[in-house]
Amino acid sequence: MGRERMRSPLGRALGLGSAKDGVEQWWLERVTAIALVPLTVWFAASLVVHMNGDYATAIAWLRTPLATTLMVLLLAALFWHTALGLQVVIEDYVHSGLRLPLLIAMRICCFVLGVAGILAVLRICFRG
Amino acid sequence: MASSTSQRMRPLSPHIQIYLPQLTSVLSIANRITGVVLSFYAVALVAWLMSAAAGPQVYSTVHGFIRSWFGQILLFGCTYSFFLHLCGGIRHLAWDAGYGFELRTIYASGWTVVAMSAALTLITWVASMGLAG
Numbered sequence: 001m002g003r004e005r006m007r008s009p010l011g012r013a014l015g016l017g018s019a020k021d022g023v024e025q026w027w028l029e030r031v032t033a034i035a036l037v038p039l040t041v042w043f044a045a046s047l048v049v050h051m052n053g054d055y056a057t058a059i060a061w062l063r064t065p066l067a068t069t070l071m072v073l074l075l076a077a078l079f080w081h082t083a084l085g086l087q088v089v090i091e092d093y094v095h096s097g098l099r100l101p102l103l104i105a106m107r108i109c110c111f112v113l114g115v116a117g118i119l120a121v122l123r124i125c126f127r128g
Numbered sequence: 129m130a131s132s133t134s135q136r137m138r139p140l141s142p143h144i145q146i147y148l149p150q151l152t153s154v155l156s157i158a159n160r161i162t163g164v165v166l167s168f169y170a171v172a173l174v175a176w177l178m179s180a181a182a183g184p185q186v187y188s189t190v191h192g193f194i195r196s197w198f199g200q201i202l203l204f205g206c207t208y209s210f211f212l213h214l215c216g217g218i219r220h221l222a223w224d225a226g227y228g229f230e231l232r233t234i235y236a237s238g239w240t241v242v243a244m245s246a247a248l249t250l251i252t253w254v255a256s257m258g259l260a261g
Contacts, residue, residue: 030221030224033217033220033221034221037214037217037218040210040214041214044207044210044252047256048252048255048256048259049259051256052259052260053191053194053195053260055180055184055187055188055191058180058187059180062180071177075174078170078173079170082166082167082170085163085164085167086163086164086167089160089163089164113170113171113174116174116178117173117174117177117178119181120174120177120178120180120181121177121181123181124177124180124181127181
């Protein structure tokens with residue numbers, strides 16, 4: 001299913017969407033959703049298999065190249081998807097002047113949390 | 129020009145609160161609510177990772193909270209929200225691709241989401257307890 005097919009034939013012909021990227025956010029929410037299906041299922045299964053509350057076990061698991069790589073990808077996709085999803089929720093229910101500041105604050109929070117999570121994973125991975 | 133269109137009483141559609149809850153509407157709002165709930169759990173995920181990066185003392189404090197009855201309730205809520213959002217999300221992806229719009233299919237997929245999310249939550253907790261114990 002190509003992204004171009006989401007547009008009307010006229011819109012495609014004129015190249016005039018809503019600023020020419022009208023379906024971008026809708027599309028990216030789906031792309032990140034599909035990425036999150038295997039990533040979150042892997043994470044949940046890993047927690048069940050590897051986690052027993054022991055610190056050393058958790059660190060040993062997080063340090064494996066596979067776990068580090070997938071955790072970074074998971075955090076990136078998760079907070080991207082979260083930002084896009086919360087944006088729709090805010091746009092649907094907040095009609096006051098709070099809407100724009102809330103949208104910006106939400107975006108900043110998602111970005112900060114994503115970076116913090118990825119840095120924590122990398123710190124665990126690379127610490128001597 | 130006795131009465132213009134704007135002055136006449138226009139028919140109003142019933143407000144959403146008039147409708148009886150249906151599987152379709154309940155699952156629709158449930159997907160959105162679990163999405164919002166899961167964004168709070170995403171914050172907890174980062175906190176958990178940061179505690180693991182901080183060292184054994186901080187990690188054991190965080191794990192002590194997770195193991196408390198309140199922490200376990202929150203973790204159960206997280207598991208169920210996750211599986212409901214996952215199953216509901218897959219249903220939405222099928223719709224986005226153009227499949228499953230017949231009324232019969234919509235109800236079948238809806239009940240599948242309800243059953244699968246409950247089953248997966250149960251399986252996860254049973255497996256987790258089995259491996260831990």
